[in-house]
Amino acid sequence: xxxxxxxxxxxxxxxxxxxxxxxxxxxxxxxxxxxxxxxxxxxxxxxxxxxxxxxxxxxxxxxxxxxxxxxxxxxxxxxxxxxxxxxxxxxxxxxxxxxxxxxxxxxxxxxxxxxxxxxxxxxxxxxxxxxxxxxxxxxxxxxxxxxxxxxxxxxxxxxxxxxxxxxxxxxxxxxxxxxxxxxxxxxxxxxxxxxxxxxxxxxxxxxxxxxxxxxxxxxxxxxxxxxxxxxxxxxxxxxxxxxxxxxxxxxxxxxxx
Numbered sequence: 001x002x003x004x005x006x007x008x009x010x011x012x013x014x015x016x017x018x019x020x021x022x023x024x025x026x027x028x029x030x031x032x033x034x035x036x037x038x039x040x041x042x043x044x045x046x047x048x049x050x051x052x053x054x055x056x057x058x059x060x061x062x063x064x065x066x067x068x069x070x071x072x073x074x075x076x077x078x079x080x081x082x083x084x085x086x087x088x089x090x091x092x093x094x095x096x097x098x099x100x101x102x103x104x105x106x107x108x109x110x111x112x113x114x115x116x117x118x119x120x121x122x123x124x125x126x127x128x129x130x131x132x133x134x135x136x137x138x139x140x141x142x143x144x145x146x147x148x149x150x151x152x153x154x155x156x157x158x159x160x161x162x163x164x165x166x167x168x169x170x171x172x173x174x175x176x177x178x179x180x181x182x183x184x185x186x187x188x189x190x191x192x193x194x195x196x197x198x199x200x201x202x203x204x205x206x207x208x209x210x211x212x213x214x215x216x217x218x219x220x221x222x223x224x225x226x227x228x229x230x231x232x233x234x235x236x237x238x239x240x241x242x243x244x245x246x247x248x249x250x251x252x253x254x255x256x257x
Contacts, residue, residue, distance in 0.1 A: 004048045008072035010188050011053045015062065023051060037069035037172050052172070065172075070255065074188055075170065077177065105193045109176065109201050110231045111208060112216060112238070114160055120201075120209040121216040122169065122179070123234065124193065125225045142221045143248050149181070151219065151248040157238060161216060164250035167192070169215040171254065176201050179217065180255070209254050218249045 005024055012020040035042045036052055043049075048067035053060060053074045105124050112121040130142035147153065150164045166182035168189065175198035180189035201209075209215055218238060224246040228234040241247040 004046070005044055006048060006050045006067055006072040008051070008074075010074045011051050011072050014053055014055065014060070014074055033064040035069055036063035036065045037174070040066075042066050070172065073255075075172065075177070076188075076191055077194065106227070107176075107179075107193060107195075107199065108225075108227065108234065109199065109205055110234045111205060112157065112218075112235060114157055118204075118208050119160065119212060119216050120205050121218060122176075123225055123238065124179075124217060124219040126222045128222055130221075140221050142219070143246070146219055146248050151217075151250045153245070154218070154242045154247045154249045155245065156242050157235075161249040161251050163214065164252055167250065167252045168255045169209075169217070169252050171201070171206070171209070172198075174206075175199055179252070213254050214251050215254055216249060216251050218247055220247050 007020045007023060015023075031045055032041055032043050033049070034040070042064065044064065050065045050067045050070050050072040052063045052065050052070055052072065054063060054077050055074060056077055105126055108123045108125075110121055110123065111118045113119075126142055129140040130145065143151075143153075150167075152161050154161065166189075168180045169176070170178040170180055175195075177195055177198050178191040179193040181192040183190050220238075220241045224241040224244070225234070225237045228237055238247065
């Protein structure tokens with residue numbers, strides 16, 4: 001039986017024409033598989049299946065997903081994150097040495113009520129001031145930098161922010177992995193924020209994300225939101241940051257489920 005595989009140009013460029021042709025011919029492709037996004041079984045002989053190539057610093061892993069969950073694509077991840085994915089597929093794998101913590105952006109997920117409807121949201125707040133590359137200033141350029149990227153200032157949470165084209169939120173293996181931004185020169189998407197360890201999201205958050213097929217991303221400078229333990233407290237902090245002119249936002253398409 002022919003495999004119903006999708007191999008994107010980006011994936012083909014990484015794995016080579018010979019390997020891509022072998023996959024399409026069914027030589028190396030699995031019949032049945034567990035979808036790397038929703039974690040339920042799939043069958044490449046019965047339904048369209050995407051090849052998803054996860055690339056770390058030293059390792060690459062080819063995974064498979066329902067085409068309805070993820071398009072065929074290349075996803076840049078940290079080596080530690082990739083080794084974690086490998087261990088979930090091959091539990092007896094030797095763990096890689098942990099990479100040092102490099103993240104400077106804290107991310108919280110929650111549901112935000114706008115015009116009577118719940119929307120899945122990510123709230124991003126740095127752990128310290130963000131300055132422009134090469135700048136000697138001691139101020140905080142986080143919001144101006146994001147506004148230059150297309151984020152919109154928010155003074156109140158009364159409407160859904162506009163979609164920021166070229167950006168997306170990646171859910172894979174049922175967890176939150178990254179916020180992707182356009183690559184330079186029209187190349188593949190690159191991670192603007194990447195989970196040091198894939199983040200769990202609630203079933204209600206995933207359900208809202210699947211319903212809207214987009215995620216709202218709110219960003220505030222260090223100290224404006226804080227780590228709020230409940231969604232009502234998170235909303236209060238968002239409203240306060242907006243009223244103080246310390247909040248920007250954008251809607252981003254959902255990649256994965």
